[in-house]
Amino acid sequence: MITILLTACAVAVLVAAAVLMRRRIRARGGEHGRAEAAADYVAMFMVTMYTVLLAFIVVVLWQRLGDINADVRTEAQDLTQLVWAGQRLPAADRDALRSAVTDYTTAVLDREWPPADLAATGGSEFAITGLRGYLATAFSLDEQTTLRDQELSVLDDLSAARADRVGKSLAGSYPGILTVALVLLSAATVLTPFLLGPRAEPLSVLGIVVTIVVVGAALALVIDLQSEFDGAFAVSRVPFQTVQQQLAATAS
Secondary structure (H helix, E strand, O other), X not given: OHHHHHHHHHHHXXXXXXXXHXXXXXXXXXXXXXXXXXXXXXXXXXXXXXXXXXXXXXXXXXXXXXXXXXXXXXXXXXXXXXXXXXXXXXXXXXXXHHHHHHHHHHHHHHHOOOOOHHHHOOXXXXXXXXXXXXXXXXXXOHHHHHHHHHHHHHHHHHHHHHHHHHHHHOOOOOOHHHHHHHHHHHHXXXXXXXXXXXXXXXXXXXXXXXXXXXXXXXXXXXXXXXXOOOOOOOOOOHXXXXXXXXXXXXXX
């Protein structure tokens, strides 16, 4: 909330400065040509800075989104392996393993999409703890030792992928100051042409309109990318839904 207020205040200051500068330039009509050249230089500088910052933010957010999707796929693959490994076990052991996988998948889709601050100790983490304890003690037969060790290794990989997904998803993993800077540069980019007042030529007016549309679309893209579990580029739920389908397909 404080960040939003500070950003709004900074944008208001930029608007006021643009209005005052425009009035001053009009009052000093003799220096209009030099002021126009200076404004064009400032506009070019603003556009360059804006483009660089926008590209950096999009790359950072897109990389984070890709990492979370990769973690989700890894979790789903490990859960699927646990499901099919359970098919090789006696009925009691198989049911216990399937129950833990079901609890994990349900916890992620229903309570960790997106993860909350308590995700590190509850939900799917609780299911992992139960699975680890069960796999460490349940199989006493010699022929099951290798299988137990394999599934414990899978569980370690599952836990690491989950921790990475939660860590990247929780608030604070992306510096909000970058968005604040982008909003300020967006406002400056749009307001700079108005320092001298919009030119009467149709192409100049069209250029200002296009700039406003592009800046607005860029801000919308950044906001959408920040919401990893919602929006046009949301993390896919399909891998976990596939695990649920595997559970249903192997139900006895």
